[in-house]
Amino acid sequence: MSKNRKLKKDFFEIKWKTDLPYRYSIGKLAVKFFEELKANKKIMGSKCPKCEKVHFPPRAVCADCMVEMTIEDMVELPPKGTLEGFTVINYPFTDPSTGGIRPFPYGYALFKLDGADTYTMHFVNETDVNKMKIGQRVEAVFNEELIGDLTADIPYFRIIKEEN
């Protein structure tokens, strides 16, 4: 912005705070996912009965076959996987779910759980990019008290230094 323009202190703006609460249905497979997560610290995906592609997160439609997946098609996945891509989010933005600025910087990664055929994005507890490398092994870190909420129960994935 060129400096010499007289910056009007307050521009004449009309303010409107949107606050739309939503009651999103999550579907039967997600309900089962959170039950298993809360009760047994288990992570579940869903496997297509036709092409056997394992989807994570679990969902009701295999897009390749246009076939429905139900609770019976859910499979347990180990909480471990491989780091496929990573970044560190280092800029401010308003989080629409809260209306406030989401704390940053935070590690954010793409990984593939062992046994899954799809990839997933989630927090990772590393904000130094030099410490992250594609191919590293990662594992889910569970909160002590599980309440059936994704980011509360699994706040982040951790890079495994050595794998037993």
Next chain:
Amino acid sequence: MTKIGKVAIVGVAQTKYEKDKIDQTYSELVFEVVKKLHNDLGITNDDVGCVITSSNDFNDGRTIANMAIQDAVGSVRKAESRVSGDGAFAFMYGAMRILSESYDTVMVVSHCKCSEVNQYLVNNTIFDPYYQRHLGLDQISSAGLMANMYMNKYGVTEEQAAKVVVKNRKNALNNPYAHLREEITIKDVLNSKMMAYPLKELDFPPFSDGAVAMLLAKEDVAKKMTETPVWFKGYGNCTDAYYLGNRNMTDLIGLELAAKEAYRMAGINKPNKNLDVCEVSENFSVHELMIYEALGLCDKGEGGKFIESGETEMNGSIPVNPSGGVLSSNPTMANGLIRVAEIALQLQGKADKRQISNAKTGLAYGMNGICSQGNCVLIFGGE
């Protein structure tokens, strides 16, 4: 007949309309209706050229709401586009993709789950932030303004308005998909809680969850896929002024002009003679009376007398909303495409208990925005 090409509806599918489909995400709801359409027509995803969907980001609580239903409509590695508006407008875009000879078949899908967000808040966001939104306006208060001005100008009574609700709710008994399927009396309507004078609770539709899908095909493909193709005959689309203060609130000018254009294209000069059945998007009881006038089914101001004449009943000369209409099922964004689907069923002779005998020509009316600002009129023919 003008120079437009041939496109037909070969099959339609609907879900049951209900208050709260809590167990289904809206993409699972869409998948249910898409799978039903595939099975009914005996086709697979490969037989679908491209997909046109209709949804609303505010209602789905998601920007790019159609991103959530790509897997469900089968548009992975395929063409899909999304009309952010009522399903009838999406139908026309689908038809255009066939008339431009770009695709042999197009699937059109529309869904809405009113149960996931407060509908008054969603409707309030239609009003602009500069002059109208802070007033707290929504679809209920604007309906009250329109109804009161119309009834005052033409001396239409609350009993006449209540007759619309009684008719549509009675028709819904014969529609297995309908949300509200209990008959009500004029007294029930008149005694229901006042919402926006003079409109009461039963003058307004319920809020519903549901989805509708149909397959469109070009002429030769359509004739192979079904013995009863429903041919697209006419289309008119007209948008009235945005600010309520710029509008004629006692006559639906936008709908009038849209209907004139659709009639011109379909070669219709006497609507209530040439049309055999109408499915319209009546957003409140009085609205259907105003729609009769704008469609030219009766003269200006005669809507009240027209409902009393029984002409729009199932056995009348021009039945309106055999399906029970929006007053019986209201998954808002899908209303327009449901109207088209119901007309297709009528012309295919597949409307079972709500069938109008030998229906040859039908009209479907889809609406966008507040009090009929956006109007899409479609005419279909059986041969």
Next chain:
Amino acid sequence: MADEIEKKVYRGRIKVPYKHTAGAYVEKFITEIGKNNKIYGVKCPKCNKVNVPPKMICIECFEKMEEWVEIGNQGIVKGFTVITHSTPVMPLEPPFAYGIIRLDGADTDFVHIIKESDPEKLKIGMKVKAVFKENPRKRILDIEYFEPI
């Protein structure tokens, strides 16, 4: 039962603090209301219609409008309704009325609140007067409501 429902849903929200540039027309209209309790319209050079509230374009002629016209604070009710349902975005507790008002000197109508909750006391054609807000907050509600006279 409630926690049965909670298991099947995710409580999310879309919460964004929007700040809309008003533009010259909205700014002058709302400033005049707030500062001088005056209501202005703008006239179309082609069809001479005075638009209230004012905006850049006359929608019938698709012409830019630049001639400002001062409008009276009073007008006639062309239509009204009294609402009894309440929502979180309503500026005051129902029941209250909305009116479509033709202000003296304007050629288009103007939607606002009428401070009257009994439909029997409201009639199309009656006169109403604007009541201006003590401390204006740069929005249409700087006219707090209209009241019957």
Next chain:
Amino acid sequence: MTKHDVAVVGIGQTKFRSKRRDVNIPEMIYEAVKMALDDAQLEPKEIDAIIIGNMDHFEGINFSELLCGIEAAPGYLKPVVKVATGGTTGSSLAICGYHNVASGIYDNVLVVGWEKLNEGGATTGIITAFDPVWERPSLAGALGPLALMAGMYSAKYGITAEQAAKVTVKNRSNAANNPFAHLQMPNITIDYVMSSQMIAYPLRLHDCCPQSEGACALIYANEQETKKITDNPAWFHAVETAHYYTFGTDDKMFDLPTATIASKKAYKKAGIKNPIKDLDVAEIYEPTSWSELSWTEGLGFCKPGEGGKLLDEGITQMSGELPVNPSGGVLSTNPIGATALVRVAEAAIQIMGRGEKRQVPDVEKALAMGFGGSLWTEIMILGKNPLR
């Protein structure tokens, strides 16, 4: 034969900026609409239908077409339809306009894309585009996934940050010749890009597109109407779309498979055998510097992994065989709802030879690209003469 040829006959753009504090939404859009009408010398009432769109939650106006179609465009008592598909909104509008005319339903159609991003904020709006349960809590708008893609792409093919920075240098110096562009940097250097703040590894600030406010309007006409309006139109040869999975992460995201799917279909229809040879200019949708390298491979301009080499060899420079983004591209201007429509507008400007300082010499065929959603691509190919 009901199918009609469709041409762009009128173009309007606003001067894109970070913030337009002088106009509200309809007033901003009116600028582009009026320019397009004057360009085509058409009266407002000669427009048969209006196709208009933006991304709802950026400005928070529901059914925005009903406000903007009437108050900013000649939509009163005319058809106004909204098409909105995220980043590809502009190209989806362009394609919808094409079918409105090609189908014979309308003769003249006005297509308008717009965004007033900073009234709500891009990242905030984009986050709401994703799954509320599985994606939204950790997602940081478009830049998060784009950063992951850039990282994986550069790891797989050994692309350096310098090579990526060259894209920003190319595009923002091109933008200096484009009066409508938002960021114009005639003497931008690689060092300037490389020294900007790292916002989402490996993306530095100047590896990323800006948030712009503005509008773009195009007028289409069929053969008969085009003859009356101009002897220098740009004809549509092909319009293609390819979408992908609901979850962008269902597939490994180091490249853009839909760019290959959509461009192959479009090339087939438009008779393009070898894009580098048969196309004269390309306006592609590069939200980050890395994206242009990867997208040029997806579009078949070169083999996978050779996007960097293609740039280094100067093929996509203004003086090269296939200049990419003479307008400055998305790295210079990004009003999301209009961005993909600006690509079509700039492709048409090149075909019409009206690019002035950013004009590529004798352009016969131009490609325009839209990108958005969960890795969607839309391709439009335009030519100097109707496709035969």
